[in-house]
Amino acid sequence: MRYAEIGFDLEIDLSRGSIDRVETDPTLTKLHLGGLGANAKILWDRVPPDTEAFSEDNLLIFSTGLLCGTAAPGANRTIVTTYSPQTRLMAYSMMGGFWAPELKYAGYDKVIIRGKSPDLVYLWINNDKVEIRDASHLRGKGAIETAECIRAELKEPNAQVSAIGLAGENRVFFASIEQGRSSASRLGVGAVMGDKGLKAIAVRGTKDVNVARPAEFMDLCTGVMAYIKDREAKPVPGVMPIVAGLGSPQEMKLVDEEWHTANFMWGNSRTRRKELTYTMAAYSDLDFGFRIAQRATEYGVDGFSAPQVMAFALELLEAGILTDADFPGMPADSEGRFFWLLDRIVRREGIGDVLADGVYWAAKRIGNGAEAYDHNTIKKHEQLPLKLGMLNPVYYLMYATGEKINITQIEGQFPQSPFPTREEREEFVKDWIHVPDEKFKQYLLDWEPRGEKSNPYYPTVEASCDIVDWQEKMHYIDDALGMCAGLSSFPLKPPYHIHNYPAFISAATGIDIDESELGQIAKRNRTLLRAINVRRGMRRADEKPPEDHWKRRFPELEAKLLDAYYEMKGWNNDGIPTKATLHELGLDYVSEDLEQRGVIGNGQG
Amino acid sequence: MGKVKKTIKSIKIVADKCNGCRACELVCSAFHAKPRYSSSNPARSRIRIVREPLRDIYLPVYAGEYTASECTGRDRYIIDGKEYSECDFCRASCPSRNLFKEPDSGLPLKCDMCEDEPAREKPLCVEWCINDALLYEEREEEVDEAVVAPGDIEIGVESLIDKFGLQQVLDTIARASKR
Ligand code: SF4
Ligand code: SF4
Ligand code: SF4
Numbered sequence: 190m191r192y193a194e195i196g197f198d199l200e201i202d203l204s205r206g207s208i209d210r211v212e213t214d215p216t217l218t219k220l221h222l223g224g225l226g227a228n229a230k231i232l233w234d235r236v237p238p239d240t241e242a243f244s245e246d247n248l249l250i251f252s253t254g255l256l257c258g259t260a261a262p263g264a265n266r267t268i269v270t271t272y273s274p275q276t277r278l279m280a281y282s283m284m285g286g287f288w289a290p291e292l293k294y295a296g297y298d299k300v301i302i303r304g305k306s307p308d309l310v311y312l313w314i315n316n317d318k319v320e321i322r323d324a325s326h327l328r329g330k331g332a333i334e335t336a337e338c339i340r341a342e343l344k345e346p347n348a349q350v351s352a353i354g355l356a357g358e359n360r361v362f363f364a365s366i367e368q369g370r371s372s373a374s375r376l377g378v379g380a381v382m383g384d385k386g387l388k389a390i391a392v393r394g395t396k397d398v399n400v401a402r403p404a405e406f407m408d409l410c411t412g413v414m415a416y417i418k419d420r421e422a423k424p425v426p427g428v429m430p431i432v433a434g435l436g437s438p439q440e441m442k443l444v445d446e447e448w449h450t451a452n453f454m455w456g457n458s459r460t461r462r463k464e465l466t467y468t469m470a471a472y473s474d475l476d477f478g479f480r481i482a483q484r485a486t487e488y489g490v491d492g493f494s495a496p497q498v499m500a501f502a503l504e505l506l507e508a509g510i511l512t513d514a515d516f517p518g519m520p521a522d523s524e525g526r527f528f529w530l531l532d533r534i535v536r537r538e539g540i541g542d543v544l545a546d547g548v549y550w551a552a553k554r555i556g557n558g559a560e561a562y563d564h565n566t567i568k569k570h571e572q573l574p575l576k577l578g579m580l581n582p583v584y585y586l587m588y589a590t591g592e593k594i595n596i597t598q599i600e601g602q603f604p605q606s607p608f609p610t611r612e613e614r615e616e617f618v619k620d621w622i623h624v625p626d627e628k629f630k631q632y633l634l635d636w637e638p639r640g641e642k643s644n645p646y647y648p649t650v651e652a653s654c655d656i657v658d659w660q661e662k663m664h665y666i667d668d669a670l671g672m673c674a675g676l677s678s679f680p681l682k683p684p685y686h687i688h689n690y691p692a693f694i695s696a697a698t699g700i701d702i703d704e705s706e707l708g709q710i711a712k713r714n715r716t717l718l719r720a721i722n723v724r725r726g727m728r729r730a731d732e733k734p735p736e737d738h739w740k741r742r743f744p745e746l747e748a749k750l751l752d753a754y755y756e757m758k759g760w761n762n763d764g765i766p767t768k769a770t771l772h773e774l775g776l777d778y779v780s781e782d783l784e785q786r787g788v789i790g791n792g793q794g
Numbered sequence: 795m796g797k798v799k800k801t802i803k804s805i806k807i808v809a810d811k812c813n814g815c816r817a818c819e820l821v822c823s824a825f826h827a828k829p830r831y832s833s834s835n836p837a838r839s840r841i842r843i844v845r846e847p848l849r850d851i852y853l854p855v856y857a858g859e860y861t862a863s864e865c866t867g868r869d870r871y872i873i874d875g876k877e878y879s880e881c882d883f884c885r886a887s888c889p890s891r892n893l894f895k896e897p898d899s900g901l902p903l904k905c906d907m908c909e910d911e912p913a914r915e916k917p918l919c920v921e922w923c924i925n926d927a928l929l930y931e932e933r934e935e936e937v938d939e940a941v942v943a944p945g946d947i948e949i950g951v952e953s954l955i956d957k958f959g960l961q962q963v964l965d966t967i968a969r970a971s972k973r
Contacts, residue, residue, distance in 0.1 A: 260824045260834050262817065287816065294835055333848065347892075370847050395837035395897035403831035407824065411921075414817075418924055 191215065192401035193255055193697040194223055199297045199319060201312065203385050204245055204304030208319050213298065219700055220775065222669035223255035223298060225281055226714035228270035229721060231301065232279060233779070238724040238786075242274035242377070243360065243384040249302040251292070251351070251390065254671015258293030258398035259697055260410045262417065262684075263676040265289055267351070267368070268668060273376040275362040275547050276568045276594060278722045280376030281668070283598075284351070286369035288392060289671055291349040295394025306386035309358070311339060314392045315348075324388040329355055331487025332367035339391050352389035353379045354489030356535040360384050361545040363494035363571070367486060374491040375595050376570060401699030409693050416684040417676070425681050427613045428604065435683060436675040457500035458565040458574035469574060470496030471527045481527060488535040493595075494547060494571040499530040501548050501562055502540065510559050515540045547571060565735050568727070570594045572735065580645040580739040581606075582653040585747055586754050587660070588734040590764070592718045598664055601679040603629070603656050607636040607643065623686040625659055625704075632656065645743050650750055654757045659687075665711040666690060713774040716758070716766050720779045723788060729755075729764045765789060796939045803907045804931050805920060807854050812927035814845045814852040818919035825908060825918050837897045840905040841919050844882045851876055854927060857894035858885025860902035860949050862956040865890075887953075900957070901950045 200209040213227075221227050228250045240246045249271045256264035267289040273280035292300065295316050311324040327335050336350035349369065356364035357379035364379030365372045373379075400406045417435060424433035431448040455462050455469040462472070471477060485495055503526065505511040517539070519529045533541025543551045549569040552559040565572050567588060573596055583603065584596070591599040602623065608614045611634070618630040632652045637643045648656060663678035663686070670690075672678075677685040685693070687704060695701045702710075732751065736742075755762060759770030768789060771780040783789045819836040826840070827833040836842075844853040871878045887894035887902035894903045908914040920930045954963050 258834065260820050260831070290836075294837065337848075395835065397827070397833035397835045397838075399833045400831070403824075403827070403829055407831040414922060414924065421924075 190399060192399050192699050193259055193694075194218060195293055195296055195298050195398070197297050198299040198301055199314065201300065201302045201319075201321070202304045203302060203306040203310070203321070203387065206306075206321055208321065210297070210317075210319075218255070218698065220710065221714055221717075222666075222694070222710055224252050224266070224268045224671050225254075225270070225665065225668035226710065226717070227299070227669070228252050228268060228281065229279070229714060229717045232270060232272075233717060233721055236272065238721075240272060242272045242277065242381055245304045247272050247381060249378070249381050249385060249387075250299060251288075251302075252299040253289040253293050253297075254667075255669060256693070256697060257671040258290040259400055260407065261670075261672070261693060261697070262410060262413050263673040264671050265673060266668070266671040267292075267373065268671065269366060269373040269378045271378055271381045272725075273378075273570075274360070274380050275377045275550070276570050278568065278594075278725055278727055279592070279718060280378055280381075281593065281718075282366075282373035282375040282378045283668065284366065284368050284373040285371040285673060286349065288349040288351055288368050290398075291392045291394050293394065293398050294396050295392050296396050300390060302385060302387065305384065309386050309388050311352075311389040311391065312387065313339075313343065314390065314394075315343075315345070316394055316396060327388050328358065331355075332357075332365075332372075332489040333487055335389055336368070336391075339389055343391065343393075345391075345393050348391045348393045350389055350391045352489075353382050353387075354487050354535070356380075356488045356490045356545075357383035358388070359535060359537045359545070361490060361535055361537070362547045362550065363491040363498070365489045365491050367489050372486070372489070375493070375593075379489050400697045402696040406693070406696035409689065409696060412689075413676075413684045420682060420684065425617070427608050427617075428681070432605070432681065435680050436673075452575060454574040454576050457497055457504050457562065458572075458576060461576075470500040471523050473524050477524050481524075481531065484528070485531060488531065490531075490535065491571075493573055495531065495534070496527075497565060497571045497574060498534065498544050498548055498551070499527055501551070502530060502544055504562050505555065505559055508558075508562070510555065510557050510562075511540065564737060567734060568594050568731050572596070572738075576737055576740075578740050580741055580743055580747075582645050582648060582650070582746070582750055583656050585645075585734060585739075586653055586657045586750055588738065589732040589747075589751060590657075590754060591661075592715075592722065593664075597679070598668075598674065600660060601674065602660050602663060602681065602683075604633065604681065607633075607638050609638055621682065622688065623682060625662075625687045625708075626655075628652075629656070629659065645741070645746055650746075650753045653750060654754050657754065658757060661715060662708060662711045663687065665714050666707065669710070669714060670694070709774070713776065716770065716774055717776060717779065719758075719760070719764070720766055720771070720776070720783065723765050724783065724786065727764070729762070732764060761789075797936045798939050799934055800937045802933050802935050803917075804933070805856070805917060806929040806931055807856075808927045808929065809853050810927075811925045812843065812852040812854055812923075813925055814843055814847065815925070816843055816845070817922045817924070818854065818928065819843060821918050821922045822905075825914075826910060835897070838903065840894065840903050842893055844878075849876055851878070853878070853882055855883065855893075856885055856905045857887060857903045859887070859904070860953050861886045861888045862953070864888050900953075902953050904946070904949065906946075 198211050200211050252268045254266050265285050266283050268283050270281045295314050309324040309328050310321050313320045313322050332352045332354035335352040339350050340348050351366050351368040360380040360383050362377045365374035366379045429448050534545050537545050543554050548563045549566045552563040587599045614634045632648050635642050667674050667678045677683050691702050691704050691707050760766050768780045818841050819839040820834050822839040822841050824831045824834045840857040869880045908917045916930050920928045
């Protein structure tokens with residue numbers, strides 16, 4: 190018997206209409222755990238590097254994490270992986286909710302989709318019974334509406350449904366996959382789903398997920414539950430309320446929280462307005478925010494990209510690069526304009542067709558100076574609308590090198606800014622059991638808001654690399670286990686950390702693993718992802734945060750940071766993993782392939 | 795019939811505090827797995843959440859008695875603007891729905907307050923509800939002397955009889971006992 194994982198994937202070829210249940214190789218679990226790591230392995234092995242996002246050969250993988258479906262609190266993530274139409278690199282977007290556990294209960298670790306269906310279809314996975322069903326009656330329906338329709342027609346209120354809206358059907362480059370109250374939004378995974386002619390995947394499962402050492406595993410879970418209660422009762426002092434507790438910051442959980450209202454930029458990421466609302470693009474109020482967010486969710490678009498794309502279009506109009514003729518019939522008021530634009534984009538009508546490719550590609554197509562207004566993308570993808578003052582070396586590295594291309598899925602654990610007083614720092618490190626090494630406490634103790642030991646030169650280059658490495662490692666582990674970052678890699682002092690994870694994994698799977706082995710797996714997954722993107726042409730030149738992300742930039746320091754980070758990772762100075770590194774991680778097949786393609790030279794590392 | 799003192803275990807369900815996290819479902823199914831905690835599967839849980847996030851409905855319901863036939867009339871309730879079916883509040887393992895039945899055998903499930911041997915002092919679902927939506931209470935009551943409550947096997951057999959008829963069940967038991 191396999192523990193924690195099921196040991197079977199569902200392989201669907203929509204071109205041929207075939208459905209296969211395929212046993213997976215258990216040795217891969219030891220090498221990659223599951224989730225993101227397993228997806229990366231599949232993408233490397235099975236999708237040739239020149240495959241276009243909208244190609245029959247591109248795979249769309251819905252993976253559960255290794256711990257999903259067990260009693261481990263918070264193990265719920267679905268990891269969606271494919272090649273992104275927008276960045277043209279590997280996309281891995283994730284969602285919470287109950288879809289992944291349900292898939293495990295149905296008897297599968299992953300659903301791997303190839304090909305394209307000539308007609309719109311949806312997939313119905315009901316334990317052993319799997320059907321490709323007609324979805325023509327769902328064409329044009331909202332993502333949430335679709336889920337409701339499917340549950341009703343299947344008479345299965347407990348089915349979990351992932352679905353796309355109009356944006357996905359029309360291959361909008363920033364289309365999302367919506368599910369429950371969560372969504373896999375980033376990098377256009379919804380567009381690939383639409384390209385495959387797949388409207389939704391509904392799942393119902395009533396089988397067991399087994400663990401190897403039940404009593405031990407349950408003790409660990411109980412410990413986490415107790416820690417959560419205790420931690421929630423003790424918010425971290427001296428930081429904004431939103432980051433003081435556990436979980437991902439929910440904007441509406443604390444209605445007076447400053448974090449989102451005071452930090453983010455409005456419009457096309459231009460100005461900062463300290464008011465209580467989240468409708469940053471339209472400069473409007475909360476009521477408008479809810480109304481347009483609801484429509485955008487039904488259409489299925491990414492909440493970072495979509496508002497910025499629309500604001501970008503309006504900036505071009507104001508600048509005279511686009512004209513009124515490009516916006517026929519657009520209302521005059523700000524709110525009306527945003528609704529109008531959203532409707533055009535998801536239908537790919539007129540200017541909407543250009544904008545539907547996202548800011549980077551739209552700017553290229555429009556030309557005439559439009560590219561100067563593309564000021565908030567990295568690797569061709571819209572970032573969080575944030576612009577800051579002083580360069581923070583840790584964040585510089587995370588923005589530049591993050592393969593997720595989304596800062597919130599890279600950062601965490603280490604405070605975002607220094608505590609003002611030594612006493613506060615001493616207090617903070619007292620119960621900081623989460624650090625992988627005592628030196629991290631010293632980094633924090635010495636970090637000052639002002640003076641010699643402050644940003645951008647402190648944390649030092651070396652310390653910055655260490656901090657990034659730790660944060661990244663935790664995210665890579667979470668993404669392989671399917672753990673919610675809100676209980677692990679994202680908040681300060683979380684219940685899961687590098688010291689208790691090995692015990693969880695061992696008790697759940699029966700595969701004995703220690704801290705250094707777990708670190709090695711995280712590194713293997715991280716490096717494989719890098720190799721996939723390198724094979725598709727990504728290089729150092731692409732690792733560039735937006736020009737004005739910080740007002741104060743330090744080119745020399747930034748170059749040093751990147752050099753040191755690459756070196757620590759075992760990559761060459763162009764961000765390409767060296768032969769020696771790949772060998773150490775058991776990835777010789779990767780270096781052979783990269784060598785054949787001339788990406789790494791013979792004499793190299 | 796004489797009166798005796800009895801400890802009544804009960805759980806106060808503060809539905810207003812439930813956020814639909816389903817931790818209670820998960821841990822209940824793990825508790826009743828054989829061996830204990832060896833698997834999880836919410837479909838086997840003896841507490842289920844009626845969960846409709848879009849309508850802001852999160853309602854924990856415990857598995858109660860087995861019933862052979864569904865009700866004829868089923869009313870609908872509107873509470874604070876939210877509409878519920880009568881079944882949403884009902885604890886029955888009932889032919890009208892899949893709830894509270896073993897997924898493989900279809901045998902009825904019933905909350906036993908975690909008294910399955912070795913028994914726990916307190917219900918596990920209560921301990922795992924970090925939102926305090928489930929609160930455990932004990933009280934003493936005078937009750938009529940022992941009408942013995944039917945055990946799991948008895949309820950199971952009764953449901954089999956309802957489903958297949960007495961003769962078929964007897965035949966099957968006779969066959970099985972010869973094996
Ligand atoms: S679930 Fe309960 S209320 Fe509904 S039909 Fe069955 S017995 Fe009646
Ligand atoms: S009290 Fe025990 S048996 Fe009853 S629902 Fe809760 S966990 Fe399950
Ligand atoms: S554990 Fe509590 S909050 Fe979570 S679903 Fe159960 S009753 Fe609701």
